[in-house]
Amino acid sequence: MGRSPCCDEVGVKKGPWTPEEDKKLVEYIQKHGHGSWRNLPKNAGLNRCGKSCRLRWTNYLRPGIKRGKFSEDEERFIIHLHSVLGNKWSTIATQLPGRTDNEIKNYWNTHLRKKLLLMGIDPVTHRPRTDLDLLASLPNFLAAAKNLGNLTSPLDNVLRLQADAANLARLQILQSLFQLVGNNSPPYMDSRSSLLGSASLQNYNLGDLLQMNRQLEGLIMNGFLGLPQNPIQMTSGFSDLGNPQLPNNLQAYPESSVPLKEQEMVAQIHGSCSTTEHAMDGNDESTNPLLFSSSAIPTADSTPSLVSASPENASTDQMQDPINSNASTPLEDWEGLDLGGLDNDISWKNILDQISGSNAS
DNA sequence: AATCCCGTCAACCGCTCGGCG
DNA sequence: ACGCCGAGCGGTTGACGGGAT
Numbered sequence: 001m002g003r004s005p006c007c008d009e010v011g012v013k014k015g016p017w018t019p020e021e022d023k024k025l026v027e028y029i030q031k032h033g034h035g036s037w038r039n040l041p042k043n044a045g046l047n048r049c050g051k052s053c054r055l056r057w058t059n060y061l062r063p064g065i066k067r068g069k070f071s072e073d074e075e076r077f078i079i080h081l082h083s084v085l086g087n088k089w090s091t092i093a094t095q096l097p098g099r100t101d102n103e104i105k106n107y108w109n110t111h112l113r114k115k116l117l118l119m120g121i122d123p124v125t126h127r128p129r130t131d132l133d134l135l136a137s138l139p140n141f142l143a144a145a146k147n148l149g150n151l152t153s154p155l156d157n158v159l160r161l162q163a164d165a166a167n168l169a170r171l172q173i174l175q176s177l178f179q180l181v182g183n184n185s186p187p188y189m190d191s192r193s194s195l196l197g198s199a200s201l202q203n204y205n206l207g208d209l210l211q212m213n214r215q216l217e218g219l220i221m222n223g224f225l226g227l228p229q230n231p232i233q234m235t236s237g238f239s240d241l242g243n244p245q246l247p248n249n250l251q252a253y254p255e256s257s258v259p260l261k262e263q264e265m266v267a268q269i270h271g272s273c274s275t276t277e278h279a280m281d282g283n284d285e286s287t288n289p290l291l292f293s294s295s296a297i298p299t300a301d302s303t304p305s306l307v308s309a310s311p312e313n314a315s316t317d318q319m320q321d322p323i324n325s326n327a328s329t330p331l332e333d334w335e336g337l338d339l340g341g342l343d344n345d346i347s348w349k350n351i352l353d354q355i356s357g358s359n360a361s
Numbered sequence: 362a363a364t365c366c367c368g369t370c371a372a373c374c375g376c377t378c379g380g381c382g
Numbered sequence: 383a384c385g386c387c388g389a390g391c392g393g394t395t396g397a398c399g400g401g402a403t
Contacts, residue, residue, distance in 0.1 A: 016371070016397080038388065054389075055372065090391060105392075106370050 013047045017056055021046060025053055026061050059102045066098030070107055078104060079112060083126040 017025075028044035034057065035043075037050035046053060070078070072095060089101035089108075097106065116123040126286045203208075 009368055014373075041399090049373090051389090052372075059371075087392065101391075102371075111391095311393075 011047065012049050014052070017060075021048070022056070022061055025057060029057060031060075055102075059100045064098055067103075070099075070111075074099070075112060077114070078108065079126075082108065082112075082123075167175065 024044050024046055028040065028046075032043070034040055034054070037054045040046075040053050041048045041051055044053075048056075077096065078092060081095055085091050088107075089105045093099055093104050113123045116126075117129075120129050121127070122129045196232040
């Protein structure tokens with residue numbers, strides 16, 4: 001027999017709180033402290049269960065609650081913390097003064113999660129998604145990446161991981177281009193089988209893709225493709241995240257403020273990553289694991305395998321059939337696509353043409 | 362103007378954890 | 383060591399509001 005719920009008493013009010021109830025609760029706690037939550041409603045003259053009172057107090061009435069829109073820095077910090085901690089909302093909330101776990105959780109589910117999905121990031125794993133129709137989603141990727149490229153916040157580096165999704169998309173496309181040329185198959189014939197879900201693509205890990213990018217850079221640098229002498233820039237790669245700078249209000253989170261259990265958890269995650277190249281200016285992650293644990297940031301060495309997004313992510317608009325839909329073909333979409341901020345001087349169509357030409361000769 | 366749809370967020374529910382006897 | 387109890391956490395629900403049709 002399970003313990004009976006605390007709120008099953010007959011006649012206990014549920015639902016939204018009235019201003020009168022709020023007033024009673026605040027006045028009582030200010031005067032007596034909350035003490036035992038179970039006894040509080042009776043003592044305070046409230047027809048509510050203790051649990052409801054606690055929730056109302058901690059999420060809404062408690063002094064110091066910061067309400068209103070989340071700042072960009074807060075957003076980035078939440079994303080980073082989530083990448084390290086997962087759905088540990090209460091732990092995340094301890095790092096964001098004035099924000100409650102409930103508020104952060106809601107904000108994640110209603111805003112940030114969608115934002116990441118739009119950028120091609122799996123919000124669960126924080127890694128690039130592979131179930132996407134990359135070509136159909138390319139404009140979204142590029143828009144997201146371009147926005148990131150324009151960021152001026154000191155926390156920009158935190159989201160390089162997200163920017164890397166766009167790089168990965170490019171790498172996958174490059175790989176597909178090579179594959180197409182190698183197969184001598186017309187690029188528009190079967191974009192799903194040859195460009196997107198190709199078996200060979202699934203066999204590449206990040207290291208392979210990075211290597212391919214380097215090879216392409218070399219080709220371009222050597223003028224092999226007859227293109228401008230500009231290598232494709234990797235914004236950071238997975239292995240070079242630089243030294244992120246945090247705003248003052250987000251920098252100083254003494255380790256002691258993190259519950260021991262979470263410290264251990266973070267330490268465990270941290271320990272699972274062998275790279276040591278993310279020492280930070282004044283924010284040594286060895287003493288501040290929540291800030292920028294390298295574990296959250298895949299490296300070329302760790303070559304994270306591409307993950308499949310969860311089924312819920314496979315929305316119809318993302319999985320639209322490029323062949324049967326009335327929409328223009330993906331590559332048609334590329335033409336005239338503004339790559340500003342990413343690859344201003346490289347036309348993808350030009351690359352394709354050049355590769356095809358050199359392959360045919 | 363009416364209805365529908367969708368996003369947001371406060372609040373609830375059920376489970377887990379830790380303290381204590 | 384075990385069971386009970388209170389507190390806290392995370393997932394889910396449902397009311398509400400605004401925009402679209």
